[in-house]
Amino acid sequence: MNDKQLVSQALAAVLDNALSIDDISNLLETPKKSEMGDLAFPAFSLAKTLRKAPQMIAADIAEKISSDGFEKVVATGPYVNFFLDKSATATAVLSEILSEGTAYATLEQTGENVAIDMSSPNIAKPFSIGHLRSTVIGDALAKIYQKIGYNPVKINHLGDWGKQFGMLIVAYKKYGNEAAIRQNPISELLKLYVQINAEAADDPTVDIEARDWFLKLENGDAEALALWQWFRDESLVEFDRIYTELGVEFDSMNGEAFYNDKMDEIIDILSEKGLLTESEGATVVELEGFENPALIKKSDGATLYITRDLAAALYRKRTYKFAKSLYVVGQEQSGHFKQLKAVLKKMDYDWSDDIYHVPFGLVTKEGKKLSTRKGNVILLEPTLHEAVKRAQAQIDAKNPDLPNKGAVAHAVGVGAIKFYDLKNERLNGYDFNLEEMVSFEGETGPYVQYAHARIQSILRKADFQPDAVVGKTLALTDDESWEIIKLLQAFPDIIARAARTFEPSAIAKYAINLAQAFNKYYAHTRILDENAEKDARLALAYATGIVLKESLRLLGVDAPEEM
Ligand code: ARG
Structure with a gap:
């Protein structure tokens, strides 16, 4: 049970059905300052129903509530503040991660498919940074959806027609x-x-x-x-x-050309439903609330991008019976996807509501827009190689005897580019700065990978065996540990949010926070000291390593054991 469930249940038991468990859970807030507890319930949400002053409601609740599982429950003004029992929470969270390993926070299979249109570069043209973004975001979303029980279908809708x-x-x-x-x-x-x-x-x-x-x-x-x-x-x-x-x-590598023999059916359906009209010799579907109609066929009979996308949407629904169908494509194509959904809706396909354009912003270089014509370009292959080279140079300086240096440098260099892309909220573009991306300091992939590798080195030194501590009380109550425990406990919620909002950035930011919290802990604490808490400290390090590694995996980034 997570902290929200614990608090919601305790509240529900004293609220006499005034609110459902879900409502309670949605109302819970995380106080800005940890002195105010771990979770707070705003009692003014009940003021109308109970016709009482919020302060009084809060005081009543705090008095009645059972403090099982809590250090204390106190009313502060109109809020009820819950302080979790730190050692019980630490034991519960760490034991769960210790026994589940990287399967922690993995949900049961739903059997449902999520189609993800991603990458989709154009034949005979260079693979652009936009296509890189689509590839990396799409791949992360596939892994995130798989983690919560869906079966992702990654489709490269090549621009080959x-x-x-x-x-x-x-x-x-x-x-x-x-x-x-x-x-x-x-x-x-x-x-x-x-x-x-x-x-x-x-x-x-x-x-x-x-x-x-x-x-x-x-x-x-x-x-x-x-x-x-x-x-x-x-x-x-x-x-x-x-x-x-x-x-x-x-x-699937079915690009636009794959739909050549599947467009006639679309045109037939549109025509049967009386949706086609002629406009200046071309065949179009009029759309209310749009500036322009959807252009289905040119006057010379040639088909268009949207015609192929209509055929693709129907093909995907039939073939994959998707629960959701995502299109990871730059925001400059929003108009296109709005039209696509609107035409499908007019064709009476209710599943058009399950189609989501997942847009992303532009990448700049030195603050300027990229332009092939003006020579402001980022060529992907040489850039990837340069990233690996820079990673290699840093490893050579820090850890010259590292085995597998080449493989580690590859994981760090390529991972750095992916991580930097994914830590930005999709719609925010970013400036492509290789030096910053590959740095071991700051909010970067290598920083997170390094925290993970440092943990593995501590565990190796201690010859830590997770099985040996499962079942023990793993009580840690100091502030630095507590911050980590709370983050570890939040992992399932973070994944759910990343999936719901199609934002791998939620996981990247989380991984940075967790790595930072661990580094702070490491600076304050002698993990390997022989005393009563040693097992718990090692369990904390181990669990943090598991969750960092799994966060990176969800972003398509490897976590080397040593670097
Ligand atoms: N090839 C297109 C481009 O590079 C992207 C295709 C996106 N997918 C789609 N189903 N329209 O702009």
């Missing part, structure tokens, strides 16, 4: 060099793409040719398809290298 492929084919036929593309696919294809777009700005025939090629592609023309397939394969080789580096895998 659309008029840009018409442009690319035109460019390739004019200027393409097969060998150069085989050497350096994405940068060569990007060059072609940039060149042809510049040309199209002055020469309208380029655009017409591109549209023709895209239509050929949509109609299955062999030459167009072969070129498309080749561009796609070459790009995927590069993307796969990045995914391997990041340690991220997918359950």
Whole structure:
């Protein structure tokens, strides 16, 4: 039982059904100062029902309540303040983590699926920092949902279709060099793409040719398809290298092209339901409250991004029977996802309510927007390698004899980039500063990893065996331990909040707090001293290590045993 449950039950027992347990639990507050106890109940919430002054209600409750499990229960003005029994709480929390290990806070399987549209880079274009954010946030959400009992389905909705492929084919036929593309696919294809777009700005025939090629592609023309397939394969080789580096895998690589033969059905349903109208030759769905209608088919018959997303949404519902369907995509696409949901709603699919756009903000570099054209770019692969190199340099300085230095440096360097991304609330963008990310000081991944590794080294020195202390009283009552115990106890709530709000940042911030609380404890306490509390102190260190490691795992970050 956690602290909120304990307090809610004690309150319910004296409130005579004036409030339900859930209501009580929702009303409980955490006092700003620890002198005011661990949890507080605001008695003014009952003033109307009981027709009494809140101060009197608080005093009544404090008098009647059973103090079992509490150090004390006191009324302070209109609040009832609960002070948990520290040694009982410490024993309960530590024993639970000791016996469950990293399964602590794992919930039972619900059997329900959560579809997560994530990463989704565009073929023949570089993998951007936006795609990195989508990959890292999506992967963390998958792990968080799995922890609370769902089965995540990670879908890479590759941008492998659309008029840009018409442009690319035109460019390739004019200027393409097969060998150069085989050497350096994405940068060569990007060059072609940039060149042809510049040309199209002055020469309208380029655009017409591109549209023709895209239509050929949509109609299955062999030459167009072969070129498309080749561009796609070459790009995927590069993307796969990045995914391997990041340690991220997918359950489905069905990109936009996968839905080519599934869009007719969408158009049929829309038309049967009388939702299609003509507008300037194009086929659209009018949407109330939107500035623009949803464009389903262009005047030349070519389909669009949203048409493919409609087909994808229906396919996912049928295939995965999802309880929720998430789209981890930059906030600049909010309009698109609002339209997508609105069209599905008009098609009478109530499950459109289970679709969530999970937007995120922009990354800047030295305070400036990234722009391929202006040369302000972050190239992902070299950046990952640089992060690992910097991690390696710090490890060389701190711990030159460390075994597996390369693997640890990789975990630290790549973990640093992921952690920095995830500690920011999604919608807040951030400035990409590698030096800060990889630092062992401050609110960083390496800082948390280091706290974890320090704990493992203490446990090794003490030859700590969790089984040997399970069942013992693990009473710790000093302030520094108490702060850690309360954090450990809060872990399940933090995970639930991260899942509900689609915010891995809740877990990253929590991991920073826990690492800081442990470092404070470590500075104050001689953990290895031989005395009566030694077992409890080691149990505290062990439990903190477990929860730090599990927090990092949920963020897709490894926790080396030594660093
Ligand atoms: N490929 C798109 C882009 O890079 C993102 C796709 C997001 N997913 C989706 N189902 N629309 O902008």
